[in-house]
Every structure is written in C-alpha cells, then in structure tokens.
Amino acid sequence: xxxxxxxxxxxxxxxxxxxxxxxxxxxxxxxxxxxxxxxxxxxxxxxxxxxxxxxxxxxxxxxxxxxxxxxxxxxxxxxxxxxxxxxxxxxxxxxxxxxxxxxxxxxxxxxxxxxxxxxxxxxxxxxxxxxxxxxxxxxxxxxxxxxxxxxxxxxxxxxxxxxxxxxxxxxxxxxxxxxxxxxxxxxxxxxxxxxxxxxxxxxxxxxxxxxxxxxxxxxxxxxxxxxxxxxxxxxxxxxxxxxxxxxxxxxxxxxxxxx
Amino acid sequence: xxxxxxxxxxxxxxxxxxxxxxxxxxxxxxxxxxxxxxxxxxxxxxxxxxxxxxxxxxxxxxxxxxxxxxxxxxxxxxxxxxxxxxxxxxxxxxxxxxxxxxxxxxxxxxxxxxxxxxxxxxxxxxxxxxxxxxxxxxxxxxxxxxxxxxxxxxxxxxxxxxxxxxxxxxxxxxxxxxxxxxxxxxxxxxxxxxxxxxxxxxxxxxxxxxxxxxxxxxxxxxxxxxxxxxxxxxxxxxxxxxxxxxxxxxxxxxxxxxxxxxxxxxxxxxxxxxxxxxxxxxxxxxxxxxxxxxxxxxxxxxxxxxxxxxxxxxxxxxxxxxxxxxxxxxxxxxxxxxxxxxxxxxxxxxxxxxxxxxxxxxxxxxxxxxxxxxxxxxxxxxxxxxxxxxxxxxxxxxxxxxxxxxxxxxxxxxxxxxxxxxxxxxxxxxxxxxxx
Numbered sequence: 001x002x003x004x005x006x007x008x009x010x011x012x013x014x015x016x017x018x019x020x021x022x023x024x025x026x027x028x029x030x031x032x033x034x035x036x037x038x039x040x041x042x043x044x045x046x047x048x049x050x051x052x053x054x055x056x057x058x059x060x061x062x063x064x065x066x067x068x069x070x071x072x073x074x075x076x077x078x079x080x081x082x083x084x085x086x087x088x089x090x091x092x093x094x095x096x097x098x099x100x101x102x103x104x105x106x107x108x109x110x111x112x113x114x115x116x117x118x119x120x121x122x123x124x125x126x127x128x129x130x131x132x133x134x135x136x137x138x139x140x141x142x143x144x145x146x147x148x149x150x151x152x153x154x155x156x157x158x159x160x161x162x163x164x165x166x167x168x169x170x171x172x173x174x175x176x177x178x179x180x181x182x183x184x185x186x187x188x189x190x191x192x193x194x195x196x197x198x199x200x201x202x203x204x205x206x207x208x209x210x211x212x213x214x215x216x217x218x219x220x221x222x223x224x225x226x227x228x229x230x231x232x233x234x235x236x237x238x239x240x241x242x243x244x245x246x247x248x249x250x251x252x253x254x255x256x257x258x259x
Numbered sequence: 260x261x262x263x264x265x266x267x268x269x270x271x272x273x274x275x276x277x278x279x280x281x282x283x284x285x286x287x288x289x290x291x292x293x294x295x296x297x298x299x300x301x302x303x304x305x306x307x308x309x310x311x312x313x314x315x316x317x318x319x320x321x322x323x324x325x326x327x328x329x330x331x332x333x334x335x336x337x338x339x340x341x342x343x344x345x346x347x348x349x350x351x352x353x354x355x356x357x358x359x360x361x362x363x364x365x366x367x368x369x370x371x372x373x374x375x376x377x378x379x380x381x382x383x384x385x386x387x388x389x390x391x392x393x394x395x396x397x398x399x400x401x402x403x404x405x406x407x408x409x410x411x412x413x414x415x416x417x418x419x420x421x422x423x424x425x426x427x428x429x430x431x432x433x434x435x436x437x438x439x440x441x442x443x444x445x446x447x448x449x450x451x452x453x454x455x456x457x458x459x460x461x462x463x464x465x466x467x468x469x470x471x472x473x474x475x476x477x478x479x480x481x482x483x484x485x486x487x488x489x490x491x492x493x494x495x496x497x498x499x500x501x502x503x504x505x506x507x508x509x510x511x512x513x514x515x516x517x518x519x520x521x522x523x524x525x526x527x528x529x530x531x532x533x534x535x536x537x538x539x540x541x542x543x544x545x546x547x548x549x550x551x552x553x554x555x556x557x558x559x560x561x562x563x564x565x566x567x568x569x570x571x572x573x574x575x576x577x578x579x580x581x582x583x584x585x586x587x588x589x590x591x592x593x594x595x596x597x598x599x600x601x602x603x604x605x606x607x608x609x610x611x612x613x614x615x616x617x618x619x620x621x622x623x624x625x626x627x628x629x630x631x632x633x634x635x636x637x638x639x640x641x642x643x644x645x646x647x648x649x650x651x652x653x654x655x656x657x658x659x660x661x662x663x664x665x666x667x668x669x670x671x672x673x674x675x676x677x678x679x680x681x682x683x684x685x686x687x688x689x690x691x692x693x694x695x
Contacts, residue, residue: 020330029409048389099312108311142423
C-alpha cells in the first residue's frame with residue numbers, strides 16, 4: 001500500500017492578546033472542518049488538548065511580546081516552525097498594549113496592581129518581527145476570517161497570500177458606501193488604513209478607527225490637515241493614531257506630530 | 260494505574276499546559292497524605308494595563324477599547340462600559356435601543372456558550388481531545404453545533420458589524436440601527452438554532468457527572484420580569500441585595516503573588532458568578548417552556564454541581580435563542596440610533612452578565628469627558644478563588660483516582676467555569692504535586 005501523504009502541521013500560539021484572532025479560526029464555522037481536514041492541528045491549546053512536538057509546517061502567532069519569558073518563548077517557536085505568520089494587530093504592531101510604550105510602565109503597574117513587585121513586564125510591547133524573522137504579517141484587530149483562510153491556504157500551497165495593501169477607501173467604494181468624511185464631516189482614518197475589514201465602520205455610519213493599521217505609504221500628514229479642518233483637536237488626533245496599531249511606524253510617527 | 264494515598268506522603272502530579280480554556284494559566288496542587296496542602300491557580304497572562312491607559316482617553320473611545328480586553332466576550336465589555344459611562348453622564352438608554360443591546364448580547368451568549376459547550380467542555384465528557392476529532396465520529400452533532408454558534412455570530416455581525424470587537428456600539432446606543440426586515444431575515448435561522456439548543460440541553464443532560472455539590476455563595480444580577488443580562492441589582496443566595504453602584508463596598512480585590520489576575524472576595528469570602536449563579540438566583544424568570552426543557556434534562560430549580568454547568572449553559576443558550584426571537588418580533592425601529600450625550604464631570608458604575616458572570620466597570624471623568632480613573636472587575640478574577648476552592652475539595656475527595664483520571668478531572672473542574680484568562684489576564688498550566 002502506498003504510504004499516506006503526511007498532512008502539513010499547524011500550530012497556533014498566543015502571547016499578550018485578547019484571544020480574538022485565534023478565535024477567528026474557530027469562528028470560520030463553515031470552513032472549520034475543511035481546514036481541520038487539510039492540516040494536522042499539532043498545537044492549538046484553545047481548541048485541543050492534543051499537543052504534538054514540532055517542527056511545525058505553519059505557526060500562527062497571536063499577541064505581542066511583553067515579558068522576558070515570552071521573548072525567549074518566541075525564539076523557540078521560530079526555530080520549530082517552517083513558516084511563521086503573525087495574526088492580528090498585537091503580533092504585527094504590538095497591539096493596544098503598546099500604549100505603554102508612550103508612558104511609564106512602572107506607573108501603569110502601580111495604577112492597576114496593589115503589589116507592583118509581583119508583576120514582571122517589559123517596558124515596551126513589541127511585535128513578533130522585533131524578535132524573530134516573520135514570513136507574513138496578517139493585519140487587523142481582529143483579523144478578517146476570509147484573509148486568515150487565504151493565508152493558511154496560500155502557505156499550504158506554497159504561494160504568496162493575496163492580501164491587498166490599499167486603503168479602506170477602496171473597500172468603501174466597492175461596497176457602495178458614501179464617504180462619511182466628505183458627505184457628513186465625520187473624521188475617518190480610512191484613507192490611511194489598510195483594507196481588509198470590508199470597510200465596516202463607514203457602512204455603520206461612523207469613521208474608520210484604524211484597526212488594520214497603516215496602508216502602504218499612507219499620507220497621514222494630509223489626513224491630519226483634513227481632520228484639523230473638521231475641528232478635531234491635536235490631542236484627539238494623537239489618540240486616533242495611538243490606539244490598536246500605536247506601534248506601527250507610520251501611525252506612531254504621525255502621533256508624535258500631535259499633542 | 261491507581262494511587263493509594265499513604266499517610267504523611269506528599270504526592271506530585273505534573274501536567275503541561277491546560278488546554279481548551281481561553282488563555283493560559285497554570286495550576287499547582289500539593290497533597291500530603293490525604294491532606295490537600297496548597298492549591299494555586301496561577302495566571303501568567305502578561306498584564307495589559309487597560310485600567311491605566313484608559314486614563315486620558317475620551318469616554319467615546321472607551322467601548323471600542325475595552326472590547327479589546329476579550330475577543331470572546333467583547334459585547335460584555337462594551338455593555339458594562341456604556342452603562343457605567345451613561346450613569347456618569349446622567350443618560351438613560353431605554354426602549355428599542357435597550358432591546359437591541361439585549362439582542363446583541365443574546366448573540367454573544369449563543370456564540371460563546373456554544374463554543375464552550377461543544378468545543379471546550381464536551382470533549383472531556385466524551386473522551387476526545389477536541390471537537391474536530393469528535394466530528395470524525397459524530398459529524399452531525401458538530402455540524403449542528405457549528406450552525407448554532409454561527410447563528411449567534413450572525414446576530415452579532417448584523418447588530419455589531421462583526422462578531423469579534425463589534426464596531427457599532429456607542430455610549431448612548433448605536434451608530435446605526437437595523438431595519439426590522441434585516442432582523443426578520445434572521446428569524447428562520449434562529450428558529451433552527453432554538454431546535455438545536457433544545458437538543459443540546461437534552462443531550463448534555465444525559466452525560467455522566469461526578470457527584471460534587473459544594474455549598475456556594477452565588478452572585479448574579481437580578482431584575483424582576485427578565486432573566487438577567489444587561490443589569491439589575493446584585494443579589495446572592497445569602498441575602499445580598501445591593502445596587503450596582505455599591506459593588507465596591509462589598510466586593511474587594513486582592514493581589515496575590517502567584518497570579519497576574521486579582522482575586523475578588525465578597526466580605527472576604529470566595530463566591531461564584533456565571534451561569535450556575537444566574538440560574539439559581541433567577542430560575543423563576545425563565546419562561547415556562549425553557550424551565551420545562553431544563554426539568555426534562557434533570558435540572559431542578561437549584562443546581563449546585565459545577566460539572567452540570569454544561570447543562571445550565573445549554574439552557575441559557577436555549578433561553579438566548581427564545582429571547583432573541585421575542586426581541587426581534589417586538590422590535591420597532593427607533594429614530595435616532597442613539598440618545599444624545601454631553602460630556603460632563605462625574606463618576607458611574609455599570610455591571611452586566613458576561614457569559615462567564617458579572618462584569619463590573621466604574622469610571623470617573625473630567626468635564627471634557629476624558630477618563631480620570633477606570634476600574635474593571637472581570638468574571639474570571641471573581642471566580643478564581645472559587646476555582647481553587649473547588650479543586651481543593653475535589654482533589655481531597657478523589658485521591659484514590661488514578662493520576663491521569665485525577666488530572667483530567669482537575670482540568671475539567673477548571674473548565675466548568677469556562678474561565679476566560681485573557682480577561683482576567685492569561686496561561687493555564689496544570690501542575691499537581693504529589694511528592695513522595
């Protein structure tokens with residue numbers, strides 16, 4: 001009998017995060033069993049108590065690095081992974097917890113914890129790519145399910161994932177949503193934010209708040225000038241760029257210009 | 260291989276990472292002879308400092324930011340945030356907007372409870388490592404579970420824009436409200452979900468449960484006329500009956516060395532929040548039809564066995580389907596989608612029933628509406644002491660079990676709570692020491 005071909009192994013890892021991006025995989029209700037049939041789930045603690053030793057063909061990494069222990073753990077995972085893909089804003093840009101990068105983390109610890117001496121944490125929350133080489137970064141807070149399936153499929157077939165890098169504006173046009181900033185004067189980060197969510201916020205009558213991070217070559221200065229005309233003050237502009245992708249370079253640079 | 264406990268002998272069991280929980284943690288148990296000497300649920304999830312960096316943010320940004328505490332129950336964070344901020348701003352959200360909030364929350368209950376029942380908890384009872392393996396033997400059961408879960412997700416997506424970190428919730432209401440026709444389009448699927456939920460109650464009711472029924476202090480919200488989701492008074496089975504705003508006078512958080520999650524106590528004692536607490540304190544508020552299904556599945560009006568929490572979750576899933584249908588039928592499109600809010604200095608508290616139990620928020624803000632202080636008490640940190648207490652009692656009563664069996668039961672004991680360690684902070688590793 002011919003030997004059965006080995007299925008590629010998939011591992012899912014978590015660092016500092018909300019679990020939402022790995023939940024996206026379980027939220028692929030219609031495709032979950034197909035994905036599970038195409039790969040061997042070798043390590044996915046949220047979903048399975050099966051834990052297989054590496055090496056893994058594809059590691060999906062959620063969350064940012066915020067402790068000395070995690071900085072070591074990611075090295076071991078990288079060594080054990082043929083391809084390593086980060087999923088979500090935390091793993092790709094340091095996440096919401098990167099807000100500590102602009103503050104005094106010791107003060108933060110005192111605010112939250114009665115016994116700060118029990119807490120071990122790094123001064124900065126950093127993306128996975130600051131520690132190890134990353135094969136692909138999937139954006140979003142949270143990621144989009146469709147894009148996740150595309151990335152898994154692409155790596156299984158050894159091709160480049162087809163993930164657009166243009167702005168949310170194109171998705172708004174494709175969806176037929178009237179521009180909320182032009183028509184209603186609602187401040188929107190869409191023009192500088194990478195597409196991927198399907199331009200949900202403008203379709204729900206609010207401005208994009210940038211959860212997919214900066215698009216390729218965003219003109220943040222021009223957008224800020226527009227926001228100023230709409231009456232948004234400097235502090236609010238800084239906060240807008242300092243949220244879920246505060247650690248992404250284009251946004252952190254623009255935030256420095258304000259406030 | 261069974262292990263006979265010997266007097267004065269200390270035993271050690273070690274297990275790796277605890278699976279099928281949301282987040283990561285560790286458990287340490289030390290047993291000497293028949294005496295359980297120490298139980299520590301260690302939560303290693305790195306601190307993420309939400310309460311600190313919320314300071315200085317505008318109140319309008321809070322529901323989007325606090326959603327990011329948890330990808331599993333973002334709606335709970337949005338609802339407790341909004342209610343606390345609305346209390347501070349002196350705003351009331353009533354009528355169809357309140358009904359829509361409840362409907363969105365029903366979606367989260369359906370989605371989250373189904374995930375826990377079928378994907379995290381059930382594999383233990385049936386002896387599978389995960390639901391995917393279970394699907395190979397019982398494809399229809401898992402496909403139905405996915406359909407049920409998907410209906411919850413669809414409800415969240417319609418009302419919230421997406422199911423993880425919904426974008427449509429704001430202080431005062433919503434950015435956009437659905438048309439009645441959009442809601443009615445979900446009706447058929449909800450009817451089917453209700454049938455699956457009914458079958459789920461009957462099925463999980465037939466599982467084998469260890470004999471275990473601690474004398475818990477249950478705490479949940481309660482409001483006459485409805486099963487608690489959005490609000491009410493905080494009550495217990497020991498006579499507590501307070502307004503949400505009084506929470507911090509009764510409940511205290513302490514910081515212990517072995518966990519990054521704070522431990523909450525009620526007047527110094529551990530207590531239990533979540534489905535079991537809600538059910539026991541509000542059984543009379545469930546519709547008669549849901550009560551009947553619960554009864555058929557072997558649940559009385561009181562259930563103290565935490566292993567049966569899977570049945571209670573199924574009952575609540577059924578309730579959420581029924582309630583969603585009821586809310587959709589009664590819905591009248593409001594205009595506008597939110598009530599106006601004007602920033603002002605003030606403080607306010609809010610509490611809602613996350614799938615895992617009460618989630619308390621309190622904020623103080625300045626006259627521009629910038630947050631000066633934030634306090635968030637998630638359900639898992641409230642249950643943490645009770646989980647340790649359950650483990651202590653369960654291990655003490657079951658020392659004759661074999662090592663793998665006892666280990667599995669300990670993991671299951673933790674999974675009874677569906678602990679969301681991401682919320683509480685995170686990393687569940689199970690270490691049972693039984694040193695010779």
